[in-house]
Amino acid sequence: MKETILSLSPQHWEDYELIDTGGFEKLERFGPYILSRPEPQAIWDKSMSESEWRKMAHAHFAKEKNNPEKGLWKELKRIPHNWQIQYQGSDKLKLKLNLAMTSFKHIGLFPEQAVNWDYIGDTLEKLPVKNPKVLNLFAYTGAASVAAKACGADVTHLDSVKQVVTWSKHNMESSGQDGIRWIVDDAMKFIKREVRRGNKYHGIILDPPAYGRGPDGEKWILEEQINEMLKLCAELLEPDHHFLILNMYSLSFSSIIAANLVNSNFKEVHNAEHGELYLVDRFDKKLPLGIFFRFRKI
Template sequence: MKETILSLTPQHWEDYELIDTGGFEKLERFGPYILSRPEPQAIWDKSMSAEDWKKQAHAIFSKEKNNPEKGQWIEQKKIPHNWQIKYQVPKGSALSLNLAMTSFKHIGLFPEQAVNWDYILDTVDKLQVAHPKILNLFAYTGAASIAARAAGAEVTHLDAVKQVVTWSKHNMESSGLDGIRWIVDDAMKFIKREVRRGNKYHGIILDPPAYGRGPDGEKWILEEQINEMLKLCAELLEPDQHFLILNMYSLSFSSIIAANLVHSNFKEVNNAEHGELYLVDNFNKKLPLGIFFRFRKVK
């Protein structure tokens, strides 16, 4: 079966811009506001001067010395704590996404994932099913869930953190949608129950972290548990028409590892694509932001 290896970057993101990268940082525009954040993969030099970089930024994230995962935002210019941007999908209304500056440097959005939102919209449109059932695991603030719902799917959205599920609901409502099923649970526990119940889904989206905790302290370690999770997902996927998207951000993983994991656990892998997701800054430097594997069977 032919398999396509790709490097993908979003093509139409008016409300987002990667201005510059380098020095283990990235300078990004989200709507009218510009943020400077740490970026461990940007090991090259910045193209802009330090003075110009700082002059442009509305806020700069400063890491804690003892905990590089946490820190605080230093405001350079007036900026609201919360604001909204839009992503215009190829067909239909725009997705409205609510952003906020958190103490973990994240703001509620991974812009490189827009290529997968387009893929979800296109695939749901091609499925010859009135209301395809989609499961989004490790769903974070729900842009993929909202894209699937905007295409007419019945969506189950699962994340272990109640606050980000609430954030997802806000995104859904801001996008003029309703009807998503919200689950706060440990992903592994949930899909084991779904397999026992005999439930099936036409689409499964997985965006697991390298490390994480469930709502009751359940431990998630990507390299130790992703193989078992994909085995279970293979039992949940409808055999006749389906799609699966797997994203992974671990620096030690390649898309070849993702391909081996998928092919060893799924009997049928049609129209497979895998590779890197990346963004391009204004100086044409490409910033890699994780790997993906996706496949679909549509009529």
Template structure:
């Protein structure tokens, strides 16, 4: 098995830059706007001074005392509530994505996932099946869904939050595409039904949170449910031509755990890669941002 540690190459993305990290924060540029956000893994010192950091930022996210995952954006420079960024790689993938500052510090984009958008693009542009079926679970704002659709895939996009699915639709339309199938549902319930129906997919993308809730309050706990979910995905994946991408952000998980989960649930794992996703700031500090496992047979 090939073990890989992946990094986003800044030359592919003029609209994004990780400027500095440290002091449990990160300073990022999205298009022309610079944001300062909490980052629990940035336990080292900042390279820039606190004064320069604050001068550069258009807005800073201030956490609530009783809920570190929620808070308010404090604006120091004029910044719109909504704006767009573009992504284009050398393979011809072009995305136009909509951003907004939310009360949960997210802005609708996980930049480290660009390496997986490239992987989807590279896999599908020469895929031996016309209009391959792709399932994106825990799909958030859908950049991966749009990347798959851009190469002609029949995409099923699932998330449990209706507003996030609406956000994904805007990303599809802004990228000049249509035809994605949108589903608001609990991921586990959906794939159980798909297995019973005998449906299969050529590509499956999983980006589960550590904890979450379905639309009807269904509880998701990564450690307790990811093994069963992968067993079901193994039944949904086309045996002849396929790819699978698994991302996990739990701080207690390693890519070795991901490898054990995949290898114990899938009979055939070809061209496997696993490791850490990370971004590099201007001062060459590497910020780890989750683990991945992916494989494909084309």
């Protein structure tokens, strides 16, 4: 099977900018507000001085000493608790996304994923199917779900955390869309039921964390469960016209691992692409932000 290996970075962002990276941190602009956050892969030096960073930033995230996954935002300038930014790819692909500073350093958006929103839009435009069915697993705040809905899909959005599903609904409504099917469930349990029911999807989007918990405490460990999940996804994908996007953020994984996982579980893999997602700061430093594998049969 022929594969294209790519490194992809978004091209259409106006409301987002990666300003500087280094010292295990990143400085980013989301609309009118600038945030400083930890970034474990930015192991090089900053291009700007510490004083320049602090002068620009509206807020800085400081990790807790005993829990590197959590922390507190320190406001350096006036900044609202919630605000919106916009993304536009194609004419149909117009998103208005709601942001907020959380105790886990996240703000409800992974900007590098814009390349996959564009891919979803382009694929749905070309699929010879009316209202194709798309399943978004580990869907977080739902930008990919809203992108698929904006481009004509019948979307099922699944996440194990009720609060982020509520956040996703706000993103759908802010973007002028409706009708997404919301599921709060464990992803593995749900797709096992879908296989037993004989349901099929034209598109599947997977964005699994390295570690996670289902709503009833079900344990998710990427290395142990992603192979089984892809086996099940192979049974759920419509055979004639389809697409699949897999994102993974584990620092120990390369896109070759993703390629092996997909190729060993799917009988046909057409127009395959895999590689790294990254963002570029003002000083042309490239920040890698995960790997992807995607394919489609149109």
